[in-house]
Amino acid sequence: MTLHGGREGVVARLDSDTTRARADAFAALVDRSALDRAYRFATLILGDRVEAEDATHDAALAAWRHFDALRDTDRFEAWFGRILVNVCRDRLRARRRVTVRTIAADVSDEAVARRGPRAADPADAVARRQAMGQALATLDDAQREVIVLRFFLDLSIDQIAARLGSRPGTIKSRLHYAMRQLRTAYVGSEGPDGGPR
Amino acid sequence: MSSQRPTDQRPTDQRPTAARRPTARPDATGDDRAFEAEVRGALHDLAGPPAPLDLLARVAAIPEQEPRPRRLALGRGLGLGLPVWGRALAGLATVVAALVIAAGLFGLIGSLPGIGSPATGSPAGPSASPSGPVAVIGSPQPSGSSAAPSASASAPATATPGGATPIPTLTGPAGTVPVGFSPLSVTFVSASQGWVLGGAPCGDGSVRCAVIVRTADGGHTWTRTPAPATTVGQATGAWRDGATGVGGIRFADANDGWLFGPELWITHDGGATWQSQAVPGGSDSQVMTLEAHAGLVHAVVTDGDATHGFQVASSPVADDAWALAATSLRFGAGPVPTVQLVLSGTAGWIVEVDRDVTGGLRLGAGVWQAWRPPCSGANGAAVLAAYSASQLVAACDEGVWGPAPSGAAAGERLYVSSDGGTTFTRGAATIPLGSVQQLAQPTATTVVASGAQVVRSTDGGATWQTVLADSPGKEGTIYLGFTTASQGVLITGGRLGPNGLLMSYDGGRTWRPVTF
Numbered sequence: 001m002t003l004h005g006g007r008e009g010v011v012a013r014l015d016s017d018t019t020r021a022r023a024d025a026f027a028a029l030v031d032r033s034a035l036d037r038a039y040r041f042a043t044l045i046l047g048d049r050v051e052a053e054d055a056t057h058d059a060a061l062a063a064w065r066h067f068d069a070l071r072d073t074d075r076f077e078a079w080f081g082r083i084l085v086n087v088c089r090d091r092l093r094a095r096r097r098v099t100v101r102t103i104a105a106d107v108s109d110e111a112v113a114r115r116g117p118r119a120a121d122p123a124d125a126v127a128r129r130q131a132m133g134q135a136l137a138t139l140d141d142a143q144r145e146v147i148v149l150r151f152f153l154d155l156s157i158d159q160i161a162a163r164l165g166s167r168p169g170t171i172k173s174r175l176h177y178a179m180r181q182l183r184t185a186y187v188g189s190e191g192p193d194g195g196p197r
Numbered sequence: 198m199s200s201q202r203p204t205d206q207r208p209t210d211q212r213p214t215a216a217r218r219p220t221a222r223p224d225a226t227g228d229d230r231a232f233e234a235e236v237r238g239a240l241h242d243l244a245g246p247p248a249p250l251d252l253l254a255r256v257a258a259i260p261e262q263e264p265r266p267r268r269l270a271l272g273r274g275l276g277l278g279l280p281v282w283g284r285a286l287a288g289l290a291t292v293v294a295a296l297v298i299a300a301g302l303f304g305l306i307g308s309l310p311g312i313g314s315p316a317t318g319s320p321a322g323p324s325a326s327p328s329g330p331v332a333v334i335g336s337p338q339p340s341g342s343s344a345a346p347s348a349s350a351s352a353p354a355t356a357t358p359g360g361a362t363p364i365p366t367l368t369g370p371a372g373t374v375p376v377g378f379s380p381l382s383v384t385f386v387s388a389s390q391g392w393v394l395g396g397a398p399c400g401d402g403s404v405r406c407a408v409i410v411r412t413a414d415g416g417h418t419w420t421r422t423p424a425p426a427t428t429v430g431q432a433t434g435a436w437r438d439g440a441t442g443v444g445g446i447r448f449a450d451a452n453d454g455w456l457f458g459p460e461l462w463i464t465h466d467g468g469a470t471w472q473s474q475a476v477p478g479g480s481d482s483q484v485m486t487l488e489a490h491a492g493l494v495h496a497v498v499t500d501g502d503a504t505h506g507f508q509v510a511s512s513p514v515a516d517d518a519w520a521l522a523a524t525s526l527r528f529g530a531g532p533v534p535t536v537q538l539v540l541s542g543t544a545g546w547i548v549e550v551d552r553d554v555t556g557g558l559r560l561g562a563g564v565w566q567a568w569r570p571p572c573s574g575a576n577g578a579a580v581l582a583a584y585s586a587s588q589l590v591a592a593c594d595e596g597v598w599g600p601a602p603s604g605a606a607a608g609e610r611l612y613v614s615s616d617g618g619t620t621f622t623r624g625a626a627t628i629p630l631g632s633v634q635q636l637a638q639p640t641a642t643t644v645v646a647s648g649a650q651v652v653r654s655t656d657g658g659a660t661w662q663t664v665l666a667d668s669p670g671k672e673g674t675i676y677l678g679f680t681t682a683s684q685g686v687l688i689t690g691g692r693l694g695p696n697g698l699l700m701s702y703d704g705g706r707t708w709r710p711v712t713f
Contacts, residue, residue: 022260023260026259026260035248035256036247038248039249040244040247040248041244043243043244044240049245053248053251053252056248056252057252057255061259064259091533093533094533094535128235128239129239129243136239136243147236151237152237152240152244179232179233179236182236183232186235
C-alpha cells in the first residue's frame with residue numbers, strides 16, 4: 001500500500017479505476033446516516049455499545065466483500081440490514097447465552113425535551129425509560145429483534161419477514177407474543193405505589 | 198400488582214420517589230397505540246448516541262485495506278492481510294488514511310482533531326499479547342504455595358509480556374478474595390482439589406484483574422492463590438486482533454496448569470508461580486480453548502487467518518513442548534468461527550461452529566484427524582460432552598439457519614454415540630431449553646444441559662426434568678462439568694459477569710451456590 005496525494009488530500013492508493021468506482025459507490029451507500037442507524041440498531045440488539053461498534057464494522061466489511069452481489073442499489077438498506085441482523089445473531093450465538101443487558105437510556109434534558117409533552121417531567125421519563133429497558137431485557141433474542149425492527153426501524157411486517165427470512169405470519173405471531181411479554185414485564189415493574197420497582 | 202406486594206420491603210433510599218413515579222403509564226388493559234408509542238420512544242432513547250467517529254473512520258478505511266474481496270477472519274481490522282514486515286508502517290498509514298477519508302466522506306474535518314487514539318479505536322489496537330517465540334517470566338506474585346498473592350495498594354502496574362500497556366495490579370488485603378470477584382472458569386483434578394479463575398475490578402475499575410482461588414475440600418472452602426498480572430474478560434471465543442488476558446483455567450494434576458484465552462500462562466508448581474508462554478502457531482496466535490487429560494494438554498489456536506484456520510497444539514503436561522497437529526480446521530462460512538474441545542481418556546473431539554457445525558477433528562491413537570461431527574446437516578450449532586472414550590453426546594440446535602433434519606420442528610435435540618463419535622443416534626425428544634449453552638454427561642445415561650435453565654435426563658435424553666429453573670439468571674451459563682458421577686460444577690452468568698458458581702454433589706439433581 002503506497003500513500004500519495006489524491007482526491008481528498010492524502011488517500012491510500014487503490015489498485016484500479018474499477019476498484020475506485022466500487023469504493024465510491026460503497027461510500028455513498030454506507031454513509032453516516034446508514035452507519036448511525038446500524039450502530040444504534042446493533043446497540044439495541046446486543047445491549048453493548050462497544051460490541052455494537054464492532055458488529056457495525058463487521059457488517060460493513062461483509063457488505064464490502066459482497067458488494068458486487070448487490071445488483072440494485074435501491075435495495076441497499078434492506079440488503080445491508082440483513083447482513084447486520086446476521087452479524088448480530090452470530091455474535092449472540094457466539095456468546096452462547098441470552099444477552100439481556102440493560103443499557104442506559106439517554107435521559108439528558110435535551111433528550112427528554114425532544115420527546116415532547118408525553119414526557120414533560122424529566123424524572124418521570126427516567127423512570128419510564130428505565131422500566132422499559134428492564135422490560136426489554138426480559139425478551140429473548142428473537143423477540144427483541146422483531147420489537148426493534150418494528151418500533152425502532154419502523155419496518156412493516158413484510159419488511160421484517162424479508163429481513164429475517166421468515167414468513168409474515170411467523171413475524172406477526174412473534175411480534176404479538178413479544179409485545180405481550182414486553183407489556184407484562186413493563187407493567188410488572190410497577191411498584192406498590194405505582195413507581196417502578 | 199400492588200396487591201401482591203402490600204408493603205415495600207426495600208430500604209427507603211431504593212424506593213421510587215413521588216417525583217420519579219410515572220404518571221400515566223399504560224397498563225395491561227390500556228391502549229395498544231399508547232404502549233407502542235411508549236416502546237418506540239424508549240427504543241430511540243436506549244439506542245443512544247449516533248455512531249462514534251472512530252467507527253466511521255474504520256468503515257471508511259475498509260476499501261483501502263481490502264481492495265478486492267477476500268475471505269478473512271473476523272476482526273482482522275487494520276493491517277488486514279498485509280505482510281508482516283509492512284504492518285507497523287501500514288498501520289500508521291492506514292490510520293492517517295482512514296481519518297482523512299472519513300473526513301472527506303462524512304464531512305467531519307472540523308471534528309476529527311478530537312480523535313487521538315491509535316488505530317482509531319478499533320480492535321486492532323496495539324497488541325499486548327505474547328508476541329515472541331521465547332517464554333517470558335510473567336508472574337509478579339510471590340512464589341511458594343503458602344505465599345499470599347500480591348496485594349499491595351502501592352504496587353506499580355506490571356508490564357505485560359509484550360512490554361506494552363501496563364496491567365494494573367489488585368489492591369486490598371493480601372490473601373483474601375477481593376470484593377467484586379466473579380468466577381469465569383473452573384477446573385478440578387480430583388473430587389477435592391480444584392481452582393477457579395475469576396476477575397475483580399482493578400486499576401481505575403475499568404478492567405478486571407485475574408484472580409485465582411483454590412479449594413482442597415471439594416468446593417466447600419476456597420483460598421486465594423497467586424495469579425499472574427493479566428486481565429480477564431476479553432475472551433469471546435473468537436479471534437480478535439490485539440485481544441489480551443485470559444478467560445480459562447485448566448489443571449492436569451496438582452502441579453501442571455494453564456491459564457488461556459487468548460494469552461497462555463503455565464504453572465508447574467500448583468499455581469504458586471505462573472509463566473507467560475508464546476502461543477504456538479505464530480506471533481498472532483491466540484488460544485481459543487484448552488483441555489488436558491491423560492498426560493497431554495491440547496490447545497486449539499488460531500492466528501485469525503482463514504488460510505490457517507484452527508490448529509491444534511499438543512504437549513506433554515510437564516514439558517511445554519508444543520507440537521502442531523498436521524490437520525487443521527478451516528473456517529466456515531459464517532463470520533464468527535468458534536471451537537469446542539472435549540477430551541475423555543485418550544480420545545478427544547473438536548467441533549467447529551460457524552453459525553452451524555462446519556467441521557471437526559478427532560483424536561485417536563495420539564493423532565488428530567478429520568472427523569465429521571454430529572449435527573453437520575442440522576443447520577445449527579452443537580455442543581459436545583463425553584462420558585468415556587466411546588460414549589459421547591451432542592446437543593444440536595436444529596433448524597436455526599435452515600430446515601431441521603427430516604422436516605422436524607426446530608429445536609435442541611440430543612445425539613448419542615457409543616462408538617467414539619463414528620456414528621450418532623438422533624434423539625426424538627427435544628431438550629426443553631431454548632438454547633443449550635453447556636452440556637455434561639456424568640454417567641452413561643445421565644445428561645445435564647444448561648442454558649436459561651438447567652435440565653437433566655437420566656435415560657439418555659428420552660425425557661428431561663428441570664433441576665434449576667431460574668437460578669442461572671438472564672445470561673445463562675458459561676461452564677458446566679462433572680468431576681465424578683456425583684460432583685459437578687456450574688458457572689452462571691456471562692463473559693462480563695457478575696457470575697455465580699454452583700456445585701452439585703448428587704449428579705446434578707440439586708445445585709447449591711458457592712460463597713468465596
